[in-house]
Amino acid sequence: MHQQTLPPLTPIISNWIKELIKKPELLETAIEEYGSPINIHNTLPFRENYKLYQEVFDEYGLDNLIFFARKANKCRNLVLEAKTLGMGIDTASYRELKEALESDLDCEKLVVTAAIKERKLIELAIQNGVLIILDNEDECKLTQQIAEEFNIKAQIGLRISGFNYRGSKLYSRFGFDIDGVFDFIAENFGKQKAFNSLKYQGLHFHLNGYSTEQRGAACLQSFELAKQLKTNGFETHFLDIGGGFLMNYLSDKDEWESFKETLQLAVKQKVAPITFQNDGLGYQIINNELHGELKTYPYFNEKPKQFFLREILNYKNGDSKTVADLAKQLKIQIRMEPGRSMLDQVGFTMAKVVFRKRDSQNNWLVGLEMNFTQMHSSSADFLLDPIVLNKEPQKNKEKCEVFFTGAYCLERDILLKRKISLDQLPQIGDLVIFPNTAGYMIHFFESEAHLFNLAANIWSQVEGYTLSKFINDDELSYPTVAV
Ligand SMILES: Cc1ncc(COP(=O)(O)O)c(C=O)c1O
Incomplete structure (x- = not known):
């Protein structure tokens, strides 16, 4: 089988998020205070x-x-x-x-x-x-x-x-x-x-x-x-x-087209799988022929x-x-x-790396302190590359391909079905950012199964694009109008 590099899907990222990523210590503090995962928003x-x-x-x-x-x-x-x-x-x-x-x-x-x-x-x-x-x-x-x-x-x-x-x-x-x-x-x-x-x-x-x-x-x-x-x-x-x-989540049309082509080739077993257990995300092989269509949101449009x-x-x-x-x-x-x-560009979700391991098929699995209800698309997958904030960038970086896995007792708690290519294997405690999750991705399906807490929702205060401190959405009160 022909081995290919994984097709990237580069997300569009707003300036306030770019600014925030430059301040990892602030993000560390937020995750310590509110737990993992956390949804960070901006108005x-x-x-x-x-x-x-x-x-x-x-x-x-x-x-x-x-x-x-x-x-x-x-x-x-x-x-x-x-x-x-x-x-x-x-x-x-x-x-x-x-x-x-x-x-x-x-x-x-x-x-x-x-x-x-x-x-x-x-x-x-x-x-x-x-x-x-x-x-x-x-x-x-x-x-x-x-x-x-x-x-x-x-x-x-x-x-x-x-x-x-x-x-x-x-x-x-x-x-x-x-x-x-x-x-x-x-x-x-x-x-x-x-x-x-x-x-x-x-x-x-x-x-x-x-x-x-x-x-x-x-x-x-x-x-x-x-x-x-x-x-x-x-x-x-x-x-x-x-x-x-x-709304458009992705920055590059060619990447989107190349992803769709590679997915079809993978389902046809012409190239190595690019999704967990070669999930076709809507495509499938029936009688040796490719059927179906991509059943995801049109993330690029x-x-x-x-x-x-x-x-x-x-x-x-x-x-x-x-x-x-x-x-x-x-x-x-x-x-x-x-x-x-x-809600385009209004929020992102961030979670902490808890473990890394190889499964029996030699895939790298990176366990995050989070579960799939805390970032779940009503379509077949959320097709945006995450951003990993490495606490300690390695000297001799070695690219790796990983799946991010969640905390539920279900085999299906795979946070993104896509295999993700990274510059280096994440370390325990590294932060993983999933961009542009504010619309439907974080609240629509969330559950407290296993008695996990629901993710905190916080707001970054911005004057221009300068960040000062976070506000917890739960602590915001409405003007007291009797209804
Ligand atoms: C009646 C109605 N209005 C508005 C919306 C919002 O749609 P969207 O978030 O896709 O803009 C929905 C979504 O299901 C809806 O059912």
Whole structure:
């Protein structure tokens, strides 16, 4: 079998992280104080990401409202930061809504999009005049019932799905089908109708995947629905296009292409494995042929964030009118709920090396004080090279290839499935940094199995890019607003 060098995947790294890496003693102190692993965050990129989106809307002269989808990261400081920036928060649970209200966020800047809306969540939203995005008829019934009990009109939007795209419907388990929702509204909403305590305000969708064309098509179909509704007396004030705005993690397209090629060759056993137990990350061999596709996030892509938004706004209908033109013409505010992309460069995860050993297949395994729930991608792997801070750089450096392993009793607790090439074997106590983990990678799947503590979340204070000290997110308090 042909032996190849491992294809690198070099992450994009923001200046505040580069600065911090130059101060290993500070990182050592942080890990001593808070334990391993630790998530270190910074608000500066969050502000910059918000600005990037805001600039696009300004350039198009579009009425807009951007909500941060908090489910992507639980830190309290992000709620406070969103408030400072004047942005909204998309809340997906009772506690997310309660904390946003406690932090005194304006109710106009809040939205409830929870997939499951229990009674107390709906009660809290109605009592505080917060918009609820309803997903199905049962939710409408419960919301109507609670609104009647409180004698308050519930502010609601409807989530739509099943958009027609290139001859077929886009499936989603969420939302009302676009083809039936007009009749549903016309029959049930308005005076003397079943849902007369629900005040219809607008439309919402959130699409799976990363197609700007599908989102553009969904906008156009939503506008058509809004026009139809208007003729029946229902004014659509906003169209919320959800989240899913791409972010780019990697610095080099060639590396990305070369990684994909080498992975396929490895699965075909033409070159040595580059993943743990030759995991194909979606590729597999069936009857001697390669099948499947890479089932990871598109970590390298060329149209992240503001470019992604622009493509949606530039999408045209048959009369060459763009989504942006139509939004203005119909006086519909465009809303969005980015989670991951708002967190681009906002945080990294750092863990301590505990052991090194050779397994029976002669692989180097480097054990970290951390487990796979503390950095876990919902896709097949997190494809960014980590950075190892060697306490004592060796004089005669010898390159080595390692897998990083975690603390759970599961064979599968391999922190990155990719084999990683390093300049030298890490020493016990060395620190390993996993860049750009703030969006979904650290909180979405974390667990306290084995009674391990959850990782601490700390914030580096930055004036310009000069670092002073860390703040523990748990110790941040919201302004005391009674809810
Ligand atoms: C309704 C809704 N809005 C916003 C988001 C945020 O998406 P992203 O973090 O990909 O931007 C999600 C993610 O699942 C969602 O379900």
